[in-house]
Amino acid sequence: MTTVQHSLKIYNTLSGKKEAFNPITPGYVGMYVCGPTVYSDVHLGNCRTFCSFDMIYRYLLHLGYKVRYVRNITDVGHLTDDGVDRMAKGARVAQLEPMEVAQRYTVGFHDMMGILNTLPPSIEPRATGHIPEQIEMVQEILNNGLAYERNGSVYFDVPKFAAKQPGVYGSVSGRILDDLYAETRELKSQEEKNHPADFAIWMKARPQDIMVWNSPWSVGFPGWHLECSAMSTKYLGKTFDIHGGGNDLKFPHHENEVAQNHGACGCHPANYWLHTNMLLLNGKKMSKSDGNTITPTELFTGTSEHTSKAYSPMAVRFFMLMAHYRSTLDITDEALMAAEKGFLKMMETNRLLQAISVNAKDFDGSETETDRAILALVQDAYDGMNDDFNTAIAIASLNEIGSYVHKLTNKQMDAAEVSPWVIERIKTVFQAFLFDIFGLKDESTSGADSQTVEGLMRLILDIRGQARAQKDFATSDKIRDALTEVGITVKDGKEGVTWSK
């Protein structure tokens, strides 16, 4: 297994610093990302997180790593504020079987991930498919004396764990133990717990709970955070390389996950913890519960009150890539429009670039000043990615390279200034960055009827060319105007006429 030589640095939530990335087994990476809870349609915030990790996954692959990417589907176990299992609650409303609800939204989730062109994870385990593993883990934690049973439920003993392994609890969310203890003092419904900071790892079912399983302690269901501990351990081992998720999962989800893993095996689950930042709408976090949200579908169809028009999935993906994954990103119509334009231009640039034909025989190994400038920009792009996946830097560098591409194709600079081998290099780099790493698609050339359109356009532009040759501008402008109306731009360049949508 050989990897591309690199100096990848990753911001680790545990240390609060960027660290050199060194996987446990050279050449291999184990990565676990907290997946969606499938009780309603995915919202855009989820999409940003999964797009971010998709980019991270893709870049690791690009560097030559063999990556096992595990992303779970949560179809059980999270409680709502009224104490009813979320899946069960959804089911009751829709009069459906809980698993039917889960299935429907799982399919919807996969569809959306496909639309956004994310790669499927290597393994996508479901919480309901791993009940025995979770029960086993509860037992291990009990055996290690870090949990206690109370009326059929099992609770993790936070103070005991904190005393046994100082400095661990609170390390993910950056919290001070005393603060955590103080904060939880106000919560209600804690009668069974020894301490308010304790959390359930097995819950005894009440009559209204529908999704329940047998266990040594009661008929019930696993605790809120247990699935990720159990499934990451099962598929990636007790300690693996990267654990990711949204910023809002740091506490309590990830904090408790770490505690559970320690409680079961005495070791830390992941070396690098990555957290993506929130997508903002109207300057506030998008959230299903308070209605400050825009669905991906609304965005793609332009039916949201928050946008003036429809934005394509790839324009949205590009919009996300223009910001760093650890920064909040505010959705505004203006920003989306800017991103869309930037995306379309980038795609056009790449089409022009790939169409440049160079003669490999021209390669004489020499290097012009422009060559060096372009190669430095390529290096900038990689340096950006290696610096905690800074896609904004990479895009900026590609934009600058793109300007050379346009100058070349428009004869605005001497073709001799760029060596053929450098052209070949940036052809490869553009393909790699745009499609392999950023996960973009050229939407203008996709579609089954693109060949038909191509043929028609050739005919139309040919007729227009004849009109122009005869200085019949009335006809040529009529054709151009008509095409403009259906969204096709005609460009009369020095090298002939081109068009784009």
Added chain:
RNA sequence: GGUUUCCUGGCCGAGCGGUUAGGCACAGGUCUGCAAAACCUGCUACAGCGGUUCGAAUCCGCUGGAAACCUCCA
């Protein structure tokens, strides 16, 4: 209330002590039958006030504003 983060030009958004980020918008120019596109040029900002430093958007303090977490949430 506690903890943490953020505040960059018209807008979005990089930046992690010294160098033009980049995109979009806008203005002027080149090219063009006219456009469009592209290219060139311009717009040169870092919430405010102090401090550290030869030098700060970048480090420290205070003030102001916003957000996140503390409760299910990517």
